[in-house]
Amino acid sequence: MKKSMIVCMLMVLTTVGAMAQKFALIDMEYILKNIPAYEMTNEQLGQLSQKWQNEVEAIQQEAQNMYKTYQSDLVFLSAEMKSKREEEIIKKEQEAQDLKRQYFGPEGELYKRRESLVKPIQDEIYNAIKEISENQGYQLVLDRGSAMSVLYASPKIDISNEVLVKLGYSK
Template identity: 65%
Template sequence: MKKIFLVIVVAMTAIAANAQKFALLDMEYILKNIPAYERANEQLNQVSKKWQAEVEAINTEAQTMYKNYQNEVAFLSNEQKKAKQDAIMKKEQEASELKRKYFGPEGELFKKRSSLMSPIQDEIYNVVRDIADLRGYQLVLDRASDSGIIFGSPKIDISDEVLSKLGYK
């Protein structure tokens, strides 16, 4: 009987020792309350609109060239047709390359977003890590991006604490 009781006590102690602490945060909520993030987003939107207008202007130019070509095709020699077709294709390629340069996976918008957002995200990460270390959390989940969280107690949400340590609210 004493052996069974001892085994149960040891098992309960092992379970208690391995109990993990969790916390939740809402990254969307945190970011909405950081003015620098809002300014960075506005900057990105403005530059994106500017670059999109440049791409659209070249596309419009290519479309105009094509319409003019269609209107003139009956009057052009084969050499002139070829030259106009080449010019239209070159203009379309120019638009495509510019679009890739600005909006591609390694494009200017990606680089600009990284340069503007990385410092903010790094600062948030460092504060979350500090809070986790201080309180002994083994895992901090983002309730905004994880659709697998059905319910999270507000008691374990550290979003306001993160904002407070960042100097907001």
């Protein structure tokens, strides 16, 4: 009877031990800051964004100048000329809005460019995390920065530096 009880207790402890899950944390922001290619990509995207923003602002400024000129000439214009100028101003404002949407919209050029430049880096990080997780038996890896419900996490389970080492950016 005692032997069967001991065997049962060992089986329960073994089952509980087998069900124990290993967790790990990463700090994606920390990892990305330590990858020079990501920093260069961000810089390129910033310059491109500024260039496109300047283009949009130039057209908006042109529309404002057209409106100011229209306001000052309003007294001298015939009804036909007024409507023609108003249409030109509206067309210029619409051109600025269309260009802004083309560059910065949800499916705009900046989004597409960011995706094409950043996605390979993110995929590389994901593959490194996956490999480390499989090698060390982690069932769950959370990003410390985006996991808003993580109030405290031990630094012992943070594998960010291991990911950087795996990517070739030793820390």
